[in-house]
Amino acid sequence: MIRRDFLLRILYGGSALAATRASGRVPVPNIPGTSQASAPLSPGGSDPQSTTSLPTRTAIPFPLEDVKILDPDLLRMRHQTLNYLLALDSDRLLHNFRVNAKLPSSAEPLYNRESPTNGWRGHYVGHFLSACSQMYASTGDLRLKTKADAMVAELAKCQAQLGERGYLSAFPESSFDDLELGRPVAVVWYALHKIMAGLLDVNGRLQNPQALQVLEGMASWTDWRTGRLSQEQMQRTLQIEFGGMNEVLANLSAVTGNPRYLVVAKRFDHHAVMDPAAQGRDTLTQLHANTQIPKFIGAAREFELTGDPYYRDAAQFFWQQVALHRSYVTGGNSTNEHFRTPPDVLASELTDLTQETCNTYNMLKLTRQLFTWQAESQYADYYERAFLNHILATPNPADGSPLYYLGVLPGQWKVHFVPHQGYFCCCGTGLENFSKLGEGFYFHNEQSLWVNLFFASEVNWREKGIQVRQETRFPEEPRSRLIVQAKSPARFTLNVRIPYWAEGASLTVNGRRFRPDESLAPSSYAKIDRTWKNGDRVEVNLPMRLHLQTIPDDPTLAAIMYGPVVLAGELGTKNLDPKRIYSDDKFLHGGFPATAVPELAGDGHALDKWIQPVSAKHRPLTFRTVSAARPEDVTLSPFYRLFNQRYCVYWRFRTAV
Numbered sequence: 001m002i003r004r005d006f007l008l009r010i011l012y013g014g015s016a017l018a019a020t021r022a023s024g025r026v027p028v029p030n031i032p033g034t035s036q037a038s039a040p041l042s043p044g045g046s047d048p049q050s051t052t053s054l055p056t057r058t059a060i061p062f063p064l065e066d067v068k069i070l071d072p073d074l075l076r077m078r079h080q081t082l083n084y085l086l087a088l089d090s091d092r093l094l095h096n097f098r099v100n101a102k103l104p105s106s107a108e109p110l111y112n113r114e115s116p117t118n119g120w121r122g123h124y125v126g127h128f129l130s131a132c133s134q135m136y137a138s139t140g141d142l143r144l145k146t147k148a149d150a151m152v153a154e155l156a157k158c159q160a161q162l163g164e165r166g167y168l169s170a171f172p173e174s175s176f177d178d179l180e181l182g183r184p185v186a187v188v189w190y191a192l193h194k195i196m197a198g199l200l201d202v203n204g205r206l207q208n209p210q211a212l213q214v215l216e217g218m219a220s221w222t223d224w225r226t227g228r229l230s231q232e233q234m235q236r237t238l239q240i241e242f243g244g245m246n247e248v249l250a251n252l253s254a255v256t257g258n259p260r261y262l263v264v265a266k267r268f269d270h271h272a273v274m275d276p277a278a279q280g281r282d283t284l285t286q287l288h289a290n291t292q293i294p295k296f297i298g299a300a301r302e303f304e305l306t307g308d309p310y311y312r313d314a315a316q317f318f319w320q321q322v323a324l325h326r327s328y329v330t331g332g333n334s335t336n337e338h339f340r341t342p343p344d345v346l347a348s349e350l351t352d353l354t355q356e357t358c359n360t361y362n363m364l365k366l367t368r369q370l371f372t373w374q375a376e377s378q379y380a381d382y383y384e385r386a387f388l389n390h391i392l393a394t395p396n397p398a399d400g401s402p403l404y405y406l407g408v409l410p411g412q413w414k415v416h417f418v419p420h421q422g423y424f425c426c427c428g429t430g431l432e433n434f435s436k437l438g439e440g441f442y443f444h445n446e447q448s449l450w451v452n453l454f455f456a457s458e459v460n461w462r463e464k465g466i467q468v469r470q471e472t473r474f475p476e477e478p479r480s481r482l483i484v485q486a487k488s489p490a491r492f493t494l495n496v497r498i499p500y501w502a503e504g505a506s507l508t509v510n511g512r513r514f515r516p517d518e519s520l521a522p523s524s525y526a527k528i529d530r531t532w533k534n535g536d537r538v539e540v541n542l543p544m545r546l547h548l549q550t551i552p553d554d555p556t557l558a559a560i561m562y563g564p565v566v567l568a569g570e571l572g573t574k575n576l577d578p579k580r581i582y583s584d585d586k587f588l589h590g591g592f593p594a595t596a597v598p599e600l601a602g603d604g605h606a607l608d609k610w611i612q613p614v615s616a617k618h619r620p621l622t623f624r625t626v627s628a629a630r631p632e633d634v635t636l637s638p639f640y641r642l643f644n645q646r647y648c649v650y651w652r653f654r655t656a657v
């Protein structure tokens with residue numbers, strides 16, 4: 001029991017240190033730069049490579065149950081998603097599974113990617129299971145557990161009907177014949193990965209043993225199906241998008257202690273893409289973007305379970321190339337779903353089909369994982385950028401409806417899915433994004449607590465009997481207050497993130513300046529080591545200023561930021577057909593008529609001379625250019641808050657900035 005708890009907590013957050021001691025295994029840190037006593041990433045005992053010393057985590061995520069969201073906007077987004085999950089009709093979700101298993105179903109089929117003939121069908125059900133599990137963990141709302149448990153019971157019936165090997169899908173197994181024979185086929189492993197990940201979440205977060213049984217059935221079918229192929233045949237099948245099959249199987253191996261699943265996971269290592277990354281070579285140009293990201297999330301997990309540096313190097317290099325050399329100012333990536341250009345070439349890529357939202361969902365997942373290894377601030381900086389300026393910029397405030405592309409074509413607008421008519425991948429990851437909002441805020445190990453994001457929230461550090469509450473309206477105010485609640489005094493290091501954009505940051509502890517003689521460097525952590533007692537208060541001041549981020553290959557193209565916030569130009573609704581703010585088809589999310597947008601003539605080194613705050617009381621973070629834009633000045637407001645009108649993120653300046 002101890003070990004299973006331990007493994008689930010590694011997957012879903014929480015401290016594993018007590019369990020480590022119980023297992024009698026001494027963690028051996030072997031990641032360069034990691035010297036703190038840390039939790040191991042795998043139990044070792046039954047691991048196929050248990051003789052190797054396994055990597056350790058420097059920072060462990062908190063489980064969703066222990067992070068309470070207090071920010072009213074985040075609460076609204078979560079509430080909209082919760083209602084959406086409750087409103088989804090389970091019989092309609094199950095329809096294709098039942099039809100495929102030759103079980104009766106009279107439900108009305110769903111649309112687009114979940115229609116009865118679509119090769120993706122079933123994938124959305126996996127996202128639904130993950131989202132229900134995460135939402136239950138976040139809110140404790142039992143209705144989600146009931147709904148997900150019932151869904152698993154029905155899926156189990158379909159699986160039993162489909163034969164003894166454990167196959168479970170909403171499409172026939174013959175699709176895998178097509179894949180293996182090189183015939184045209186949809187993303188069959190991708191769809192199965194989502195279902196398997198959903199079952200793993202239901203098992204781990206909802207304590208549902210039936211979900212594990214169904215999942216193990218699918219995994220042993222996967223073992224049988226892939227075990228028949230030569231290595232070359234298997235690698236050929238991996239040219240078709242397969243989601244994170246290596247990740248879910250590696251996780252299953254850790255949860256069950258069964259090394260067989262790790263063997264099967266490794267069959268999904270796509271060497272054509274992973275080998276160059278492990279050698280530090282970027283061969284991503286022209287590749288489909290979201291096909292690649294999950295492969296490296298899987299690689300990161302395989303490193304944790306094997307200690308093989310091949311996986312570590314591949315995951316870290318891939319992250320660096322995508323996050324730092326292939327992303328827009330918002331943290332999103334891709335044009336028309338592809339890495340179309342070489343690294344640091346984006347000026348030609350300001351189109352209406354940029355930044356598929358799934359990609360950022362997956363990049364945040366990879367970022368959280370890499371942060372746990374060494375707790376480096378570059379990961380937290382990227383996380384804040386992409387979470388605030390992409391993920392939070394997606395749901396329409398009226399109904400929480402997600403979107404597919406977050407385009408950066410000057411003059412376009414955000415197009416959302418018609419509620420209950422979109423079943424694309426980004427609708428599925430859209431459900432998940434807002435069911436697990438507390439991820440990435442806080443991390444810990446035995447001696448330390450990390451505060452990575454500044455949103456009103458509260459973390460419950462059970463092992464220490466400590467709660468830390470953040471009171472802030474960040475990013476609408478440039479500060480946060482951390483209030484410690486402690487049953488008894490406890491010594492630990494509070495690591496407060498000093499973001500990359502915060503020059504001149506300062507901290508006070510109970511009103512006294514922390515390190516008054518030192519400036520706190522941007523992109524670092526202020527480490528406050530003391531014995532904390534009930535009522536201790538830390539005030540973090542993070543001065544925000546206007547700054548530019550230029551496109552790497554064109555110094556006359558730049559986005560305007562204020563602190564962490566990407567500002568976008570409010571370009572109004574002229575010639576904007578309100579019917580085109582919603583669409584039920586991702587293919588209608590592009591094709592915007594071109595619009596002329598203002599050109600900026602201001603001095604890029606003295607932004608506050610010509611970009612001034614608008615003093616409207618209810619519109620914080622709103623600015624207007626002053627005699628600096630042609631043909632007319634423009635109002636700038638946070639991109640995450642700008643909906644239902646045309647916008648501009650990247651501006652053409654008259655001269656290099």
Ligand SMILES: [Zn+2]
Nearest residue numbers: 356358425426
């Ligand atoms: Zn997508």
